[in-house]
Amino acid sequence: MTTSDSSTSGLYSKVLFTGIWRENPTFRLMIGMCPPLAVTTAVKPALTMGLSVIFVLICSNLVVSLMRKILKPHLRIIMFTVTIATFVTICDLFLKAYLPKMSEILGAYVPLIIVNCIIIFRAEACASKSGPVVSILDGLGMGVGFTLALCILSAVRELLATGHVFDIPVMPTAFVPWLALQMPVGAFVTLGLILGLINVLTRKRTVSEEELEAAAVQPMAEPQQPATA
Amino acid sequence: MDRFMTLLMGFLSVVLVNNFVFTKFLGTCPYLGVSGRIDRAFGMGLAVTFVTALSGTLTWMVDAWVLTPLHLEITRYICYIVIIAGAVQLVEMYVRRFFPSLYDAFGIYLPLISTNCVILGICLFLDVWGTNNLLAAVVVSTGTGIGFTVAICIMAAIREELALADVPEALQGAPITLITAGLLTLAFMGFAGMIK
Numbered sequence: 001m002t003t004s005d006s007s008t009s010g011l012y013s014k015v016l017f018t019g020i021w022r023e024n025p026t027f028r029l030m031i032g033m034c035p036p037l038a039v040t041t042a043v044k045p046a047l048t049m050g051l052s053v054i055f056v057l058i059c060s061n062l063v064v065s066l067m068r069k070i071l072k073p074h075l076r077i078i079m080f081t082v083t084i085a086t087f088v089t090i091c092d093l094f095l096k097a098y099l100p101k102m103s104e105i106l107g108a109y110v111p112l113i114i115v116n117c118i119i120i121f122r123a124e125a126c127a128s129k130s131g132p133v134v135s136i137l138d139g140l141g142m143g144v145g146f147t148l149a150l151c152i153l154s155a156v157r158e159l160l161a162t163g164h165v166f167d168i169p170v171m172p173t174a175f176v177p178w179l180a181l182q183m184p185v186g187a188f189v190t191l192g193l194i195l196g197l198i199n200v201l202t203r204k205r206t207v208s209e210e211e212l213e214a215a216a217v218q219p220m221a222e223p224q225q226p227a228t229a
Numbered sequence: 230m231d232r233f234m235t236l237l238m239g240f241l242s243v244v245l246v247n248n249f250v251f252t253k254f255l256g257t258c259p260y261l262g263v264s265g266r267i268d269r270a271f272g273m274g275l276a277v278t279f280v281t282a283l284s285g286t287l288t289w290m291v292d293a294w295v296l297t298p299l300h301l302e303i304t305r306y307i308c309y310i311v312i313i314a315g316a317v318q319l320v321e322m323y324v325r326r327f328f329p330s331l332y333d334a335f336g337i338y339l340p341l342i343s344t345n346c347v348i349l350g351i352c353l354f355l356d357v358w359g360t361n362n363l364l365a366a367v368v369v370s371t372g373t374g375i376g377f378t379v380a381i382c383i384m385a386a387i388r389e390e391l392a393l394a395d396v397p398e399a400l401q402g403a404p405i406t407l408i409t410a411g412l413l414t415l416a417f418m419g420f421a422g423m424i425k
Contacts, residue, residue: 030261030262033254033257033258034254034255034256034257034258034346037254038253038254077314077340077341077343077344078310078314081310081314081343081344082307082310082311085306085307085309085310086307088306089303089304089305089307093303107357108350111306111349111353112346112349112350112353114310114349115310115344115346115348115349116346117258117344120344183414183418184252184254184411184414184418185411185412185414185418187254187411188407188408188410188411188414189407191407192400192403192404192405192406192407192410193404193408195403195404195407196397196399196400197399199398199399199400199401199404
């Protein structure tokens with residue numbers, strides 16, 4: 001009894017952590033690339049987007065998992081997208097009612113969660129094949145991994161473009177804001193450099209995962225030196 | 230003549246100035262993923278252009294003539310996604326019937342077009358931009374598809390050259406693609422002052 005218990009919890013934590021690091025949707029699988037590039041000009045909208053995706057991902061994974069026995073192969077994708085669209089509508093109306101400012105900033109990117117590849121990919125690869133508990137954990141893991149990626153990227157961009165993080169000024173007054181990072185160019189190049197850094201770091205097998213997570217934030221420290229000098 | 234100019238400006242605007250890939254990051258998945266070869270990128274671009282034009286127009290009509298008069302805006306996203314899936318299904322059937330070789334070449338990518346961000350994106354942005362007549366909706370959604378084709382073809386051409394280039398080890402693969410995309414974005418920013 002105890003061994004089966006520990007093996008199930010082992011499986012659950014493995015499912016959960018796969019999404020956060022080993023198969024991180026943004027840094028490793030490179031799917032659902034539209035929000036990481038579009039809403040990461042500042043940490044607040046990025047966090048809102050991340051939480052919305054976690055909500056939609058968990059709910060749609062649960063529903064798809066519950067109806068996995070009645071899925072028809074040729075109607076699969078439309079069933080997934082209609083399920084997802086329902087939860088995205090709920091999320092959109094919630095944001096409009098309680099966080100109108102965020103809803104305005106995110107704009108069309110909230111409804112665009114419907115076609116975010118991560119959610120359909122998880123519905124297809126996990127939820128349509130496994131039970132509700134695993135599906136929920138998988139959704140949570142993937143969602144948290146996505147949110148972390150969004151936060152890292154937006155923290156770098158917000159810090160260098162405005163000198164603030166989470167709307168709190170952190171840079172000295174002499175800091176010259178690097179506005180290019182708020183433009184689309186900044187999004188592509190910052191993400192490219194972060195991916196390059198992750199490539200360098202993962203090549204050294206000895207480095208532990210926690211250190212990698214911390215190291216992924218490092219580009220913040222490097223380019224700011226010439227700016228302050 | 231004046232109306233024609235407005236339409237032309239709208240068309241050029243979505244192809245060059247407000248290109249969905251470069252300014253709104255929509256459709257970046259196929260843009261970064263599928264664009265390894267230029268012929269396939271072009272075929273993909275054409276299929277997306279067709280679906281974009283069709284579903285952009287259809288969703289505009291449903292939105293303006295059915296949902297708004299009946300105050301059913303709340304079901305908007307679900308209607309959009311069903312229309313897009315239907316349009317993709319139509320294209321799939323048509324291509325399979327008349328161009329079987331093209332159908333085989335596309336494989337799984339054809340049904341997956343329904344989850345391409347560009348298509349839902351244009352349906353949503355037609356509303357955001359307040360497009361108020363059918364002709365403008367047709368022109369803008371066709372232009373968006375063409376803008377996507379232009380972007381994905383340029384990227385595929387660069388990627389073909391990039392395969393021979395000496396890229397630093399750490400940046401090989403995805404990172405250099407993203408940086409290239411960033412530089413392309415910078416180039417397309419040059420069009421920013423062209424209209425308005």
